[in-house]
Amino acid sequence: MTVKQLSLPELTQGCRQFGIGKVGLWREPVQAYGVAKTAALVRSAGLEVTTLCRGGFLTGIDPGERAAALADNRRAVDEAAALGTDTLVLVSGGLPAGGKDLCGARERVADALAELAPYAESHGVRLAVEPLHPMFAADRCVVSTLAQALDLAERFPAHQVGVTVDTYHVWWDDRAPAGIARAGAAGRIHAFQLADWTTPLPAGVLNGRGQLGDGSIDLRAWRGYVEAAGYSGPIEVELFNEELWARDGRAVLKETAARFLEHAA
Amino acid sequence: MTVKQLSLPELTQGCRQFGIGKVGLWREPVQAYGVAKTAALVRSAGLEVTTLCRGGFLTGIDPGERAAALADNRRAVDEAAALGTDTLVLVSGGLPAGGKDLCGARERVADALAELAPYAESHGVRLAVEPLHPMFAADRCVVSTLAQALDLAERFPAHQVGVTVDTYHVWWDDRAPAGIARAGAAGRIHAFQLADWTTPLPAGVLNGRGQLGDGSIDLRAWRGYVEAAGYSGPIEVELFNEELWARDGRAVLKETAARFLEHAA
Numbered sequence: 001m002t003v004k005q006l007s008l009p010e011l012t013q014g015c016r017q018f019g020i021g022k023v024g025l026w027r028e029p030v031q032a033y034g035v036a037k038t039a040a041l042v043r044s045a046g047l048e049v050t051t052l053c054r055g056g057f058l059t060g061i062d063p064g065e066r067a068a069a070l071a072d073n074r075r076a077v078d079e080a081a082a083l084g085t086d087t088l089v090l091v092s093g094g095l096p097a098g099g100k101d102l103c104g105a106r107e108r109v110a111d112a113l114a115e116l117a118p119y120a121e122s123h124g125v126r127l128a129v130e131p132l133h134p135m136f137a138a139d140r141c142v143v144s145t146l147a148q149a150l151d152l153a154e155r156f157p158a159h160q161v162g163v164t165v166d167t168y169h170v171w172w173d174d175r176a177p178a179g180i181a182r183a184g185a186a187g188r189i190h191a192f193q194l195a196d197w198t199t200p201l202p203a204g205v206l207n208g209r210g211q212l213g214d215g216s217i218d219l220r221a222w223r224g225y226v227e228a229a230g231y232s233g234p235i236e237v238e239l240f241n242e243e244l245w246a247r248d249g250r251a252v253l254k255e256t257a258a259r260f261l262e263h264a265a
Numbered sequence: 266m267t268v269k270q271l272s273l274p275e276l277t278q279g280c281r282q283f284g285i286g287k288v289g290l291w292r293e294p295v296q297a298y299g300v301a302k303t304a305a306l307v308r309s310a311g312l313e314v315t316t317l318c319r320g321g322f323l324t325g326i327d328p329g330e331r332a333a334a335l336a337d338n339r340r341a342v343d344e345a346a347a348l349g350t351d352t353l354v355l356v357s358g359g360l361p362a363g364g365k366d367l368c369g370a371r372e373r374v375a376d377a378l379a380e381l382a383p384y385a386e387s388h389g390v391r392l393a394v395e396p397l398h399p400m401f402a403a404d405r406c407v408v409s410t411l412a413q414a415l416d417l418a419e420r421f422p423a424h425q426v427g428v429t430v431d432t433y434h435v436w437w438d439d440r441a442p443a444g445i446a447r448a449g450a451a452g453r454i455h456a457f458q459l460a461d462w463t464t465p466l467p468a469g470v471l472n473g474r475g476q477l478g479d480g481s482i483d484l485r486a487w488r489g490y491v492e493a494a495g496y497s498g499p500i501e502v503e504l505f506n507e508e509l510w511a512r513d514g515r516a517v518l519k520e521t522a523a524r525f526l527e528h529a530a
Contacts, residue, residue, distance in 0.1 A: 100483040102437065135400040137437035138481040139464045144437050172367065172402035172409050199404045203468040216403040218365040 146179030162190035184229020395429035411444030427455035449494020
């Protein structure tokens, strides 16, 4: 998503050129290109898929809406399996229209996980519940802290449900390092993502994630927390940023790889 | 601040007309009108000043900057005393330019409180540390949760330092009700403010606070939490909202009083 202006063939070629051996993919471009075709493309480039983003949006109350969301999440599991990744990132969803009950919405996420987790396991896929920054609590993700994500995940076996740690979403939280230790001890850190925090935030706040090193987050410290907790998996860089998307995608990919080495290696 | 388009005489007249017996003031309009003149105006209208907003911005590292911030906060204490309110709301300030150390910045706030709290007490004023929503952690307030605010406040006697509970800033936090109980038990809820959460957030995210009832916050529930914790003080409505500021201020004041009755009474 950091370089969504690139086609999947351009992306895989760029990864090879810049020494990036693994790549996290999003469902929409994969579906547009074709799931099997993407899997073949990635394989032929010698790349591994780290995670598939994203399932989720499981907070609806309407039965038809819930059934559709669950069906879509089962398809996401199928896609992850086809791409050869063992991890599907989940963003829970926000409040239903007119809703004010965050606790109730979080419980509906738990109910949905109970249906999805066994299905995912049977396809060799783990679910990675991602807490999003509290500024998304109303309209995108009622799970706002790592502690909340772990409270959900711990109702299930670790090989079924864990968490995604994204620096952009947790950097402000003085309890997040303890949450990372708690997650790591149980083998529940299923994905680790980097983005920096820059201000001012743009309208809608979705596409303001900063290039590594441009913002307020001590990225190396957060990498240290997850590694001290036993995490040795891939590190993704996930930037939603209109300015980066407006630039040449290969230049952004090259810059991002260099920034990773400078600020997180 | 909800109706900053009104002059102070218009505001006090409007409060009387709409049955609002107490009013929270901000320093800038008070300074522009004159502190003594404002105090006389409010007194002659039969109003009480609930709180003065705001002191703070105490995270600087540069000694000259820190000295200036402390001096400005002592002036804020003087102004609060002159206005007859016992409560000065403090917003801690964000990270210094280029900074990434939230914990260090919070410690500098604690150091500043140690200097300001005795001064405030000697003028009959309590400090009310306000946690701001985590989306302001970098550029406005490194104190992002009620728990963090209490960790700071509890280093001092409750009659010197407490907290401000603002629904806009804490509504997403499942630990905030416990924080309210903890604050109330120690007599540290020094101010309680209402605003609703509406989306999409505007660019810069500062001026998107929703009119009561327009958003996702169960305001009555939060009022219940503070009252269950023993709070019986005034309830302020503090809306930073460009759309409200563009309207007739008296109409907004009247609407806000009606919304309060509908959604929080």
